Amino acid sequence: MLQTWTMWLWAKATRLLVLTTYKPNVTHLYNQVTLKPGQRLYMVNQLYPYTVKFTEETSTPRPVGEESKSLKRPNQMSEDPAKKVSTTSHTDHHRITDGSPPPKKTPEACSDKSESAGHWSQGLKASMQDPQMQLYKDDRVVVIKDKYPKARYHWLVLPWESISSLKVLRSEHCDLLKHMQCVGDRMVQQCPDAHKLRFRLGYHAIPSMSHVHLHVISQEFDSPCLKNKKHWNSFTTDYFIESEDVVAMLEHHGKVTVKEGMSELLKLPLRCHVCRKEQSTIPKLKEHLKSHIS
Structure with missing residues (x-):
């Protein structure tokens, strides 16, 4: 029974997702992990899509030094903490999204863009x-x-x-x-x-x-x-x-x-x-x- 349970957990954790976190707390469906700014979170899951929600503890204020460092980080994300990070394949590029698919480009939109880009x-x-x-x-x-x-x-x-x-x-x-x-x-x-x-x-x-x-x-x-x-x-x-x-x-x-x-x-x-x-x-x-x- 223990071996079956271990195999199920391993199968559920076979999809690789590499995230550079910017909030100290990451809440998963089953547990909560406290992370430090800049720390990386590795998760594996090839069978089921993962949804990761970033939260921040307001009761424990961050040191002033850490806040200034975070502000100076060029690639720092400015999304709302409730935003989700999703991925559909381990070969896909990660992107910040609100859960809805990106809008499709219509031919009209493309033509407008090319026209406006003209000299x-x-x-x-x-x-x-x-x-x-x-x-x-x-x-x-x-x-x-x-x-x-x-x-x-x-x-x-x-x-x-x-x-x-x-x-x-x-x-x-x-x-x-x-x-x-x-x-x-x-x-x-x-x-x-x-x-x-x-x-x-x-x-x-x-x-x-x-x-x-x-x-x-x-x-x-x-x-x-x-x-x-x-x-x-x-x-x-x-x-x-x-x-x-x-x-x-x-x-x-x-x-x-x-x-x-x-x-x-x-x-x-x-x-x-x-x-x-x-x-x-x-x-x-x-x-x-x-x-x-x-």
Whole structure:
């Protein structure tokens, strides 16, 4: 009888579980063991799953020295004492859990994560697919509202064809860019304020956003999103290349040439694009621009 009882106990204790304890007391289903901080508990059981509950005696306060050491331990667990440590196999990695299985990753969650992990410069590719952003589309291009407009009217004309930048444009893209310009002109014609506002159509020499896009922007620059010198100079200096000039370069040279030192244009003093009078700050510039708005 004793031998049978011993064999039963041994069979019940054949699953290996190695735990680094962080509480002084561990309560098992059948007994309670008092452990010191950092002491390891070895249990064996291959037939039945083990559930180990960590408890802490409040009647016996821990020495101050031990508490400070525990706080400095980099891998110290901060789970609630009622949390359980469970394992399903002696080859599984141990994890802290509240008894419920980990949530499964859905395809939607994965896609959201990958999209959010994408660089912000790729944002145009997502915006051009958003029906709420689209103002016009055909089989070659789509027009969207600029998320951070620098004027009352600021639209972007983008080709469905994947074209990363002006540098990769070639002569075969001439028809596409002419179509983009025609669509931009059509947007201006349909604008209710077209009779009193001036518009420009063009490209940034060194755009911050990937995917070629044509800016269609009104020239009063009345927008809270226009906040700094870089914003202003990117639309009012040679950094902004007219659409006709880009098409002409493709027709004559088969490529678009961006001059050296274009980025330095963004550092130029603030000057009114109408009278060329220099202004010291953006607020003063905006106040000055009101004199040119009829």
